[in-house]
Amino acid sequence: MEQPVGAHEAAPCIDFRGLGGDVFLLQLGNLALTILTLGIYRFWGKTRVRRFLWRNTLLDGDPLEYRGTGLELFVGALLAILLISVPLGLVSVVLPAFVGRGSPALVITQGILLLLIYYLVGVGMYRSWRYILSRTAWRGIRGGMTEQGWRFGLYHFGLLMAQMFSLGFLTPWVGVRRWNRLTRDMRIGSLPLFADAHSRPIYGRFLIVWVAMIVLLVLFGVLLFATVDLPTEGPPSLTQILVLIVSIYGGLAVIGFIGAMLFARYHAAFLHETYGATRLGETMRLRFDVRGREVALFYLVNFALVAFTMGLGTLLLPWRHWAFHARRIVIDGAFDPTTMRQTDLVGPGQGEGIADAFDIAPF
Amino acid sequence: MHSTSRPSEVVPARLFDGASARPRAVRASIEGDLLVLADEAEEEERVPLALITREQAAERIVLHRTDLPDWRLILGTVDARFVAALPDRHRITRGQARGIGFVIAGVAAAGLLAWSMGARALVWAAPLVPHRIAVQAGAPMLEMIAGGKRACEDRAGRAALDKLAARVMPPRPVEPVTLTVARNEQVNAFTLPGGQVILLSALIDAAETPEELAGVLAHELGHVEKRHPNQALIRHFGFDLFLQGLGGNVGALASTGLFLRNSRAAEREADATALALLRTGRVDPRGLAAFFARMERRAGERAKGDRLERLAGLAATHPSDASRQALFRDASGKWPTDPVLTPAEWRALRSICR
Missing domain, CATH: 2.30.29.30 (Pleckstrin-homology domain (PH domain)/Phosphotyrosine-binding domain (PTB))
Structure with a gap:
């Protein structure tokens, strides 16, 4: 570890102390209130969980502080519903009634709306980070994003198209690009973040997943087609239908399991590369050491938590995700607290509505 | 201080x-x-x-x-x-606690109100949906079931179907009714928003008399008269999507819960309307009773051949089927009846998909 001139302290170490049991109790209360209020309490519940996670994450002994409120999330969600659902309803139900189904005007409008929704995915992602960073403070210093997210939406739209039209082949490239672009706009107080991650070191592991999935799915399709045994005359019996359904879902489950295990290796490499290429100010660098096996175990436990508890374990997933990251991120380098000044960025007035609607908020 | x-x-x-x-x-x-x-x-x-x-x-x-x-x-x-000596800003004061309590109680009360009054609100709101928009909302489903070559349009069969439909059609329907026959192996009929009724070919094959088919159609027209599909439309766009958007999975669940009692009641309403339509059309109600009875028998017979279907049958046989049969059987003889179709017309209708 080199120590640049003028540095006064080692970079802060991260310590996460939140216990799963405490989160679970908190979440049980949230669930009860959410049911009582027909789902509306969800935003306040989410805020309480974040406050808990932040408060129990200490950097050099000082906790993170979450300053968001449930009301902000609620208002954000209302705005997102207006922004997304109303045009969607107009274009899919009301407009066809007047111009007729299949008319060129309708097809064009619906096409534009679809593109707009793809655009909003990126905007939502950016604004979600913007909201969360602006509501996060450490030693009284707030974070932020330098922009509003409209430009990132365009950039991200291009990435999504590249990913789609390459049938997923460009996934690592897209992931790394997204990371770099988002990170460069992040600020912690006056400290800028910067990332220059590359996709080349992680492409090999991804290609294994990509090729394996294609080969397995094609093989499965051929196998299913060759062995399926349905009567040529008359409807099949319920037993035959059930056997077919079980073999389809069983086969897909096995392929999904293999895919997830291979993907875990890639995911570990992705985390190592992206965090490792992220710098904080002039003197600090992030590090994230994780093995494919650990990521695979993380997936499996998450799956078991949801599958074998009739979904109740879902309540623990936000904590699992936070802990997975917070316990592994390491900050290397030297930290001079006097250089970390308050940010002059102004945060948004309401919560991450769009990201909430698309379910893409980071936490 | x-x-x-x-x-x-x-x-x-x-x-x-x-x-x-x-x-x-x-x-x-x-x-x-x-x-x-x-x-x-x-x-x-x-x-x-x-x-x-x-x-x-x-x-x-x-x-x-x-x-x-x-x-x-x-x-x-x-x-x-x-x-x-320092005021605690994060402890919830008694006034705040009371406020939060009121909000939660208010939302819960609103939910309870929607649960108890929701059905009535839908009845009140359903006629407000413009016919044009209701038709459009049903269009994708209609296209899926009866699009392209799946629609049956044999001319003689169609004429017979129109004659049969005229017998059970209300004198002044609440909205214009369109009737479509689609090739499909399921014994079933649907009513989509905007008065769009679909009869599946297997249903026509399974009916032994025109009276049976007229009975099923009368039931579907009962749904049109009571505007059940329009109610479902409002439910979907007004409650499901909103609550789902706002409350996630719990919201969607809440919305389902609010209207769970609805579907049973709707079937009973459609049956009652069907009975009235059969009476005005002078159609023998025993047709529908016989149809229900045969469907139940058939399900039982199929089950004998297949162990799993026997299990499924056990779960599906609920008591309300028997009471539905009785409703139409008991109505027999309460009004004078005329045959719905001549044997030749019935043959033509049965080959509408050929």
Whole structure:
């Protein structure tokens, strides 16, 4: 570890102390209130969980502080519903009634709306980070994003198209690009973040997943087609239908399991590369050491938590995700607290509505 | 207010001024209504206590300043008297607790109201859906079931179907009815929003008399008359999507729960309307009763051949089927009846899909 001139302290170490049991109790209360209020309490519940996670994450002994409120999330969600659902309803139900189904005007409008929704995915992602960073403070210093997210939406739209039209082949490239672009706009107080991650070191592991999935799915399709045994005359019996359904879902489950295990290796490499290429100010660098096996175990436990508890374990997933990251991120380098000044960025007035609607908020 | 004559205990603390992340070690004490902070250079800063609020964060006590939202003072070991002088901003006051209670009770009450009055609200709102929009909302489903070559349009068969439909059609339907026959192996019929009724070919094959088919059609027209599909439309766009958007999975579940009782009641309503339509059309109600009975028998027979289907049959046989049969069987002889179609017309209708 080199120590640049003028540095006064080692970079802060991260310590996460939140216990799963405490989160679970908190979440049980949230669930009860959410049911009582027909789902509306969800935003306040989410805020309480974040406050808990932040408060129990200490950097050099000082906790993170979450300053968001449930009301902000609620208002954000209302705005997102207006922004997304109303045009969607107009274009899919009301407009066809007047111009007729299949008319060129309708097809064009619906096409534009679809593109707009793809655009909003990126905007939502950016604004979600913007909201969360602006509501996060450490030693009284707030974070932020330098922009509003409209430009990132365009950039991200291009990435999504590249990913789609390459049938997923460009996934690592897209992931790394997204990371770099988002990170460069992040600020912690006056400290800028910067990332220059590359996709080349992680492409090999991804290609294994990509090729394996294609080969397995094609093989499965051929196998299913060759062995399926349905009567040529008359409807099949319920037993035959059930056997077919079980073999389809069983086969897909096995392929999904293999895919997830291979993907875990890639995911570990992705985390190592992206965090490792992220710098904080002039003197600090992030590090994230994780093995494919650990990521695979993380997936499996998450799956078991949801599958074998009739979904109740879902309540623990936000904590699992936070802990997975917070316990592994390491900050290397030297930290001079006097250089970390308050940010002059102004945060948004309401919560991450769009990201909430698309379910893409980071936490 | 705080007129302590002697200065309070001196407490070690760390100060973050909100301008930089640099911590400053200070000693904090309370003098009158001032919080006094002294650093190593003995430089003193005095903050009016009125501006200070207190937060208990895990094992630490953190002081905030209402005029400087980023300012934080983190106290070390503190004695109770020192703490008591500072207002706690994060403890929920009794008034706030009452407010939160009212909001939760209000939302729960609104849910209860929707649960008990939801059906009535839908009945009231259903006629407000413009016919044009209702038709459009049903169009994708119609296209899926009866699009392209799946629609049956044999001319003689169609003429017979129209004659049969005229017998059970209400004199003034609440909205224009369109009738479509689609090739499909399921014995079933649907009513989509906008008065769009679909009969599946297997249903026509399964009916042994025109009276049976007329009975099924009367039931579907009962749904049109009671505007059930339009109610479902409002439910979907007005409640499901909104609550799902706002409340996620729990919201969607809540919406389902609010209207769970609806579908059973709707079937009963459609049956009652069907009975009235059969009476005005002078159609024998035993047709529908016989049709229900045969469907039940058929399900039973199929089940014998297949162990799993026997299990499924056990679960599906609920008592309301018997009461539905009885409703139409008991109505027989209560009004004079005329045959619905001639044997030739019935043959033509049965080959509408050939």
